[in-house]
Amino acid sequence: MSDDIGKLNMPAVVLVRPQMGENIGAAARAMLNFTLDHMRIVAPRDGWPNPAAVAMASGAGRVLDAAQLCADLPDVLADCDYVYATTARGRDLTKPVFSPEAAMGDAAKRIKDGQRVAVLFGPERAGLENDDVARANAIVTVPVNPEFASLNLAQCVLLMGYEWMRASAEVTDQTVEMAGTDWAKGQDIEHLAGHFEDRLDEAGFFFPEHKAQSMKINLRNMWSRMPLTRADVQMLHGMMRQMVRWKERD
Amino acid sequence: MSDDIGKLNMPAVVLVRPQMGENIGAAARAMLNFTLDHMRIVAPRDGWPNPAAVAMASGAGRVLDAAQLCADLPDVLADCDYVYATTARGRDLTKPVFSPEAAMGDAAKRIKDGQRVAVLFGPERAGLENDDVARANAIVTVPVNPEFASLNLAQCVLLMGYEWMRASAEVTDQTVEMAGTDWAKGQDIEHLAGHFEDRLDEAGFFFPEHKAQSMKINLRNMWSRMPLTRADVQMLHGMMRQMVRWKERD
Numbered sequence: 001m002s003d004d005i006g007k008l009n010m011p012a013v014v015l016v017r018p019q020m021g022e023n024i025g026a027a028a029r030a031m032l033n034f035t036l037d038h039m040r041i042v043a044p045r046d047g048w049p050n051p052a053a054v055a056m057a058s059g060a061g062r063v064l065d066a067a068q069l070c071a072d073l074p075d076v077l078a079d080c081d082y083v084y085a086t087t088a089r090g091r092d093l094t095k096p097v098f099s100p101e102a103a104m105g106d107a108a109k110r111i112k113d114g115q116r117v118a119v120l121f122g123p124e125r126a127g128l129e130n131d132d133v134a135r136a137n138a139i140v141t142v143p144v145n146p147e148f149a150s151l152n153l154a155q156c157v158l159l160m161g162y163e164w165m166r167a168s169a170e171v172t173d174q175t176v177e178m179a180g181t182d183w184a185k186g187q188d189i190e191h192l193a194g195h196f197e198d199r200l201d202e203a204g205f206f207f208p209e210h211k212a213q214s215m216k217i218n219l220r221n222m223w224s225r226m227p228l229t230r231a232d233v234q235m236l237h238g239m240m241r242q243m244v245r246w247k248e249r250d
Numbered sequence: 251m252s253d254d255i256g257k258l259n260m261p262a263v264v265l266v267r268p269q270m271g272e273n274i275g276a277a278a279r280a281m282l283n284f285t286l287d288h289m290r291i292v293a294p295r296d297g298w299p300n301p302a303a304v305a306m307a308s309g310a311g312r313v314l315d316a317a318q319l320c321a322d323l324p325d326v327l328a329d330c331d332y333v334y335a336t337t338a339r340g341r342d343l344t345k346p347v348f349s350p351e352a353a354m355g356d357a358a359k360r361i362k363d364g365q366r367v368a369v370l371f372g373p374e375r376a377g378l379e380n381d382d383v384a385r386a387n388a389i390v391t392v393p394v395n396p397e398f399a400s401l402n403l404a405q406c407v408l409l410m411g412y413e414w415m416r417a418s419a420e421v422t423d424q425t426v427e428m429a430g431t432d433w434a435k436g437q438d439i440e441h442l443a444g445h446f447e448d449r450l451d452e453a454g455f456f457f458p459e460h461k462a463q464s465m466k467i468n469l470r471n472m473w474s475r476m477p478l479t480r481a482d483v484q485m486l487h488g489m490m491r492q493m494v495r496w497k498e499r500d
Contacts, residue, residue: 032398094431094479148282155408162409203496205489222482232472239455246453247497
């Protein structure tokens with residue numbers, strides 16, 4: 001992911017494996033209604049650029065023009081400090097669960113502190129997979145009628161945008177103090193997770209076979225939920241390297 | 251207007267001179283997402299019932315089935331105690347102007363007091379006329395991007411529904427929660443820290459000697475700062491045990 005966006009003063013809207021171009025265009029409109037114009041797209045089903053998206057976006061076409069296309073989620077999150085995953089249903093992953101209002105209030109504070117923030121939206125039909133959610137720091141769930149919960153992609157983006165605009169208006173005149181902490185970024189966590197996963201795989205940790213995938217997701221989820229500093233990440237890398245040296249010593 | 255609705259425990263959604271049937275259907279869906287199911291329709295352009303509305307509503311068809319058709323606005327408002335008019339732009343009318351949140355908070359209080367409340371939405375193209383707005387008690391305006399304000403009818407209904415559900419449920423879940431989480435206790439963390447420290451000591455991690463103490467402190471500090479669950483702690487113990495087995499294997 002090229003680091004060409006400078007200071008991002010709003011959450012990035014990340015569409016993960018979107019299906020219909022029309023929905024991408026409608027999401028762009030929903031974003032721009034509430035001043036969001038930084039879109040990232042991960043592996044769109046119908047390729048990119050997408051004429052159906054452009055047709056639907058009409059006045060919000062510039063959001064699509066500036067959208068960043070990424071091959072996978074780790075790529076898209078590499079430069080992000082904090083990531084919210086929108087999900088309709090509860091997950092078995094231990095993560096903070098925010099309402100849209102609380103999430104965007106939190107995002108506004110983080111952005112004011114100079115952090116980069118992203119919100120993930122899953123594919124239209126099935127939503128985000130657990131593997132996607134495991135890479136986020138927190139979950140956002142819109143409280144809907146449990147007997148009729150049919151929010152589409154653009155509506156979900158619309159509600160988050162609405163809360164973003166409310167939150168950013170409130171935070172602008174508050175002073176939020178800067179924490180001097182050097183937090184690990186998305187790509188640091190990704191490398192750390194990959195390092196541990198590889199070594200533990202060699203060591204035969206992910207056993208039995210049929211549980212390996214969920215063990216890996218739980219581990220990913222743990223890393224992304226932890227408030228790790230760069231120093232923590234270095235220490236954890238060092239621990240693992242030392243265990244390997246220890247094994248190889250005799 | 252027949253008085254057959256008894257005590258109305260939610261705001262009536264009043265579509266004033268709606269044009270496209272599809273938009274009426276989409277409004278019904280948006281309503282039901284947030285538990286609103288009392289719709290009133292004033293002088294729809296294409297008559298009533300409207301097959302295009304039914305097709306679009308799909309799972310929310312019962313909102314349309316129960317919708318009340320009225321000839322004009324005075325008729326529809328006859329049984330209402332308090333009426334909010336949604337408008338995109340400011341009007342030259344002296345009226346209280348609410349945000350969606352404030353309006354629905356106000357509505358929830360009135361309904362609790364036994365009042366009947368309605369929210370007016372204008373025709374797609376031009377919105378409510380001043381003559382309509384003049385019949386309302388208050389104005390509601392959604393704060394949108396002044397450079398791109400393209401909310402459609404169903405989106406406007408969606409945002410009001412969202413605020414209604416928050417207000418009525420008194421969704422005070424602004425507090426972040428991690429539902430059902432079994433957090434590790436102090437002694438669990440202590441055992442974990444001790445386990446890692448012992449094994450890492452054997453492995454020669456705390457090196458050079460004069461830095462060993464501060465490295466141990468940093469590690470302890472990291473564990474105690476992390477929001478670890480019991481499951482996380484078990485996984486971390488398991489990781490370390492597996493590394494030892496791996497070492498001892500050959």
